[in-house]
Amino acid sequence: QQQVKQSPQSLIVQKGGISIINCAYENTAFDYFPWYQQFPGKGPALLIAIRPDVSEKKEGRFTISFNKSAKQFSLHIMDSQPGDSATYFCAATKRTSGTYKYIFGTGTRLKVLA
Amino acid sequence: DTAVSQTPKYLVTQMGNDKSIKCEQNLGHDTMYWYKQDSKKFLKIMFSYNNKELIINETVPNRFSPKSPDKAHLNLHINSLELGDSAVYFCASSHMVGTEAFFGQGTRLTVV
Numbered sequence: 573q574q575q576v577k578q579s580p581q582s583l584i585v586q587k588g589g590i591s592i593i594n595c596a597y598e599n600t601a602f603d604y605f606p607w608y609q610q611f612p613g614k615g616p617a618l619l620i621a622i623r624p625d626v627s628e629k630k631e632g633r634f635t636i637s638f639n640k641s642a643k644q645f646s647l648h649i650m651d652s653q654p655g656d657s658a659t660y661f662c663a664a665t666k667r668t669s670g671t672y673k674y675i676f677g678t679g680t681r682l683k684v685l686a
Numbered sequence: 687d688t689a690v691s692q693t694p695k696y697l698v699t700q701m702g703n704d705k706s707i708k709c710e711q712n713l714g715h716d717t718m719y720w721y722k723q724d725s726k727k728f729l730k731i732m733f734s735y736n737n738k739e740l741i742i743n744e745t746v747p748n749r750f751s752p753k754s755p756d757k758a759h760l761n762l763h764i765n766s767l768e769l770g771d772s773a774v775y776f777c778a779s780s781h782m783v784g785t786e787a788f789f790g791q792g793t794r795l796t797v798v
Binding site: 610614615621 | 690726728729734776785786787788790791792
């Protein structure tokens with residue numbers, strides 16, 4: 573119930589291509605779904621987040637697509653750049669639970685080839 | 687003016703030793719966390735404090751003891767270190783439940 577499953581584990585994309593990372597969750601009580609980006613030697617940093625009352629959110633080249641009925645959400649990186657090479661984590665939490673807990677996916681190592 | 691700062695960044699120590707990692711945030715947040723990231727990059731929450739009160743204590747060995755002297759600080763003390771404790775430990779903070787969590791740069795702990 574508390575898991576967030578993320579795929580693929582690693583991804584190699586050509587510069588200019590589209591990177592797609594998928595996540596699936598089990599707990600229907602989750603109501604906030606952020607994506608974090610982590611560069612080597614750094615802590616994760618929030619990239620973009622979505623709530624389940626919308627099906628898509630776009631910020632620049634980054635888009636989250638959310639499918640509530642399938643309990644899935646995905647990150648699309650358009651026009652991928654070598655500077656996007658990092659590890660990406662999806663996460664889920666229940667904002668009103670008072671448990672203050674993010675459940676993270678297992679991470680996807682993205683490499684964008686120049 | 688680092689938002690969430692941890693010290694030290696690297697820590698190499700022998701099995702059986704006791705060590706501490708310090709964390710400070712200057713964002714005015716009332717919630718702080720400790721996460722452990724293993725060699726496969728998996729991020730797992732260990733503890734969460736809200737206004738100096740322990741809210742989350744995941745299944746962490748009691749050799750790990752967090753201490754929050756005030757809202758801006760959350761330290762992690764580890765007794766009798768074991769090889770399996772080797773990992774990167776991240777401190778994080780957020781304003782309230784479910785809002786953006788800001789992470790520190792991590793402390794890479796190596797137990798030899």
